Amino acid sequence: MTNPRISPALDEQARAILTGNDRGGYTVPTDGLYPYQWNWDSAFAAWGFATFDLDRAWTELDTLFSAQWADGMVPHIIFHKPDPGYFPGPDVWGTGQSPETSGISQPPVAATMARLIFEMDAEAGRDRLAALYPRMLAWHRWWRDQRCGSGVVAITHPWESGRDNCPDWDIGMANVDGSNVGEYTRRDTGHVDASMRPGKADYDRYIAMVQFGRDCGWDQSEIVANGPFLMADPGITFILLRAHDDLAALGRALGHDVSEVEGWAADLRAAVPSIWNAETRGFDARDLKTGRFSGRIGSAAFLAYLANVESPELDARMTELWDAVRYGFPSADPASEEFDPRRYWRGPSWPVVNALMAIGLTDRGRHAAAERLRRETAELIEAHGFFEYFDPIDGTPCGGDAFTWTAAIWLTWAGAAGDAKGGA
Template sequence: MTSLDDQAKAILRGNDKGGYTLPTHGLYPYQWNWDSAFAAWGFSTFDNARAWDELDTLMASQWDDGMVPHIIFHQPDPGYFPGPDVWQTGQSPATSGITQPPVAASMARRIWDSDRDAGQTRIAALYPKLLKWHRWWHEARCTHGPAAITHPWESGRDNCPDWDIGMVNVDGSGAGEYTRRDTGHVNPEMRPTKEDYDRYIAIVKYGVSVGWNPEKIVAEGPFLMADPGITFILLRAHDDLAAIGRELGEDVSEIEGWANALRASLPLIWNDALGAYDARDLRTGAFANVLGSGAFLAYLAGAGNPQLDKQLMRAWDKVTYGIPSADPEAPIFNPRKYWRGPTWPVVNALIAIGLEDSGHHDLMERLRAETAALIRKHGFYEYFDPIDATPCGGADFTWTAAIWLTWAGQDPQPVTEKGAA
């Protein structure tokens, strides 16, 4: 029988298109931003050079202003919607007009740490591009304090309940006719609704109408929300990028300034009524009042607290496998509906890094054991029902294979320091 390690490596190799990796065949036929960062981390466990190639290919499509797009359309695939003809960004190769969670610096640091000698020249060449992307985040998307998104897709957690209050104000009536690929590959009940998609496309069309001008999109676009998930990912990435810069002998005071400003903004996304960090509509100031997995990425940024600990344990103890993407006690919870309840191995891994770093070793090991159990039961699916482990989304999924190789499939480690949860 082929070991799970070998299966995971075969998935990465099978989804490898030469310099970039598909999330999975059929459902996602291009290069996705944060998927690629995790793919690189996975490759680093058995092919260090290929890991750096992945990040290089991603950053090669960086826009002149520093933004790194969420999709890079390397090869034509007319069946995919919305394709480059819809985005109309004028980039070469064609790209989407929005970004995704900036995990690349954090993954690059981990890849470099796995083999310092092999990565020295690669990280030195990558560093200025990562720096430029982080500067873009600070200047274009942290103008209100926390990191803001202008499209739910930018969050990586596309249809999570966090965005409902912002999406209500998006007029999707002019989206027109289109055919989605996702509902042809996956049970439509597990995917965002047509009403959601109409609004997604309306936001894209607005971007096209203003030539993807980032200032106009933030100032006047139909959707602008503070995202706890990206805020915490970016804060951790700033710290990781600064650590890389110091090792390279660079002046990192600019990055430290960005991190300090972002950390100082965290009270703006703390919702006392919820007892947790929360998404916030920056047009109205209203909180989403929804507990989601994005809030628990606070641990990744060293921003946990006792109130959040209580909310984490309450939500987690209501399910069997991993951190649910939405509160299991909330009316909107759906254990198989994309980001409205399922557990995602990739998010579990990020939360686990934070739990470990903050001394919650026992919780990290619990999360790893539960995530590993899902993969052992059903293989490398995109996400899972956190209650009964039903596999959901795409199969042979790159980032789930990567998470197995780097974290979930690792043997439990003894506690070296006394941790507290």
């Protein structure tokens, strides 16, 4: 059922951002700062388009999966058109793909978004879903085969997590040598305040990881076994677990045998306790090279609700982190010394993560918490517009403006009164 919109004017602005960032079958996250197609941004864009153009929504996902690698991976960036203003571009990645892409993946939210879109109009979307389903299945198999060797999901680069510089990765990053990457010129700090972006030492290490992948021809086995970085990621673990469940539901709707996907989900769920850190009282990233926990807790831990994982201890920790700020959920623990309310994933509130958390909370019957999260996110957007992320203490808008996935989240969730599933 369609919910009354909070602000028709903001609805119009959000639709204008989606269409303005459309580059012909795919959207860029925002003009200038991110000039290509990003994986999980694109999946959220599809959900946003579905509120007013279902055909365009399916096309967004089709274009994303058109760059799928032969092994099933869907890369995190697709370089559809040259843009010398972005670093690191396709020449740095050197993947040899056509179209050119990066060499890592990103959080697999596509099946979850596809299910939300399909449920808006199952009859109209059946043929589009039927064509997309085998591609999503192959991607999920890639995650299972290439990233779940420890049981939960591992990442080989912080960018793969989608939460590039969050404190979770600090212990793994400390062992990456970025001293020999050579000279390069970053472009991101020319578009937004450098204090809101990862620092140079982090960026040197990011580039060192890219160079390792390029030098071994993006051999996934080599990267996992001998690459400079390998950490268990609670965020992708919970996103993939939910996505397995959603993919299975889509497969059943299409009449497929989904026992394989159900098996993947069962195995992943059984491994979740391995990332529970009793000391931090939460789900925690783990350096798989040393076995050490990061000792940090952030928003990724609470995506557990999205995956139908919860506990009283997790509830208590959520309350502690959330009540320490004013607007939305912080990406890092406000009580930690690493907390920085405006630096990318080291503290800010991200509307897109708030939406995922709220979907999970709603599914768990936690309607008051889901509504609080929606209301606080809506207040940020109403006051400041469609920015990439926000200071969770005072609401200062941060990062890129006219941001695709923030506009999408407004249309599907934040601007829909009281419905965490969306209100198109």
